[in-house]
Amino acid sequence: DGGITQSPKYLFRKEGQNVTLSCEQNLNHDAMYWYRQDPGQGLRLIYYSQIVNDFQKGDIAEGYSVSREKKESFPLTVTSAQKNPTAFYLCASSSSFSGTGNNEQFFGPGTRLTVL
Amino acid sequence: AQSVAQPEDQVNVAEGNPLTVKCTYSVSGNPYLFWYVQYPNRGLQFLLKYITGDNLVKGSYGFEAEFNKSQTSFHLKKPSALVSDSALYFCAVRAPFGSSNTGKLIFGQGTTLQVKP
Numbered sequence: 130d131g132g133i134t135q136s137p138k139y140l141f142r143k144e145g146q147n148v149t150l151s152c153e154q155n156l157n158h159d160a161m162y163w164y165r166q167d168p169g170q171g172l173r174l175i176y177y178s179q180i181v182n183d184f185q186k187g188d189i190a191e192g193y194s195v196s197r198e199k200k201e202s203f204p205l206t207v208t209s210a211q212k213n214p215t216a217f218y219l220c221a222s223s224s225s226f227s228g229t230g231n232n233e234q235f236f237g238p239g240t241r242l243t244v245l
Numbered sequence: 246a247q248s249v250a251q252p253e254d255q256v257n258v259a260e261g262n263p264l265t266v267k268c269t270y271s272v273s274g275n276p277y278l279f280w281y282v283q284y285p286n287r288g289l290q291f292l293l294k295y296i297t298g299d300n301l302v303k304g305s306y307g308f309e310a311e312f313n314k315s316q317t318s319f320h321l322k323k324p325s326a327l328v329s330d331s332a333l334y335f336c337a338v339r340a341p342f343g344s345s346n347t348g349k350l351i352f353g354q355g356t357t358l359q360v361k362p
Contacts, residue, residue: 135288160348169254169355170354170355171335171352171353171354171355172289172335172350172352174350177348179348187349217286219288219289221288223348225348227348233294234291234350235291236281236288236289236290238288239286239287239288241286
């Protein structure tokens, strides 16, 4: 988990509320990612950012939004439009998005979001 | 489109015995392959990767994986399992450099490894 921090560790949301999950990295990585993890399923990509001030939708972007105003930060907002937001959310980063070789993704410790 | 399959939801092994966690993949061209481990309520930790070169890749904590192109497999192995190896293991594939999806990791659904004393 070193180098990537996520906060809070646990988050509770009431129906209809927007919440923002924080992700910060000090690895000087260009690329950052948000994944959602549900029990018995692999990780599913929500959004990714190849470089600062740029981001693209992943496979399950509906009901989520992101920003990438700083290289080290990639916050994820879970909006009220996300119908089933209860899940474990993981942020990751890599040195580059499409480079060869040593650009495996490094993961933060995760945020567990529960809708009350 | 690329995909990854981990055919076993759970693998049970006695401590001291060898372990294998299976992974097969589908991707056009030469794949980049990864194994990650996840302990409860934690993020994923990188174990090892195959990019090119020797088919047997050695990684962290005594784990290794064998790339088999003809069988499109990348099974994770360890000669002697420890109780502390009990965790959730994910295999992932990345599209080759130059493809439209390069950079994205596609994950298998995960395999729970249970090592019993």
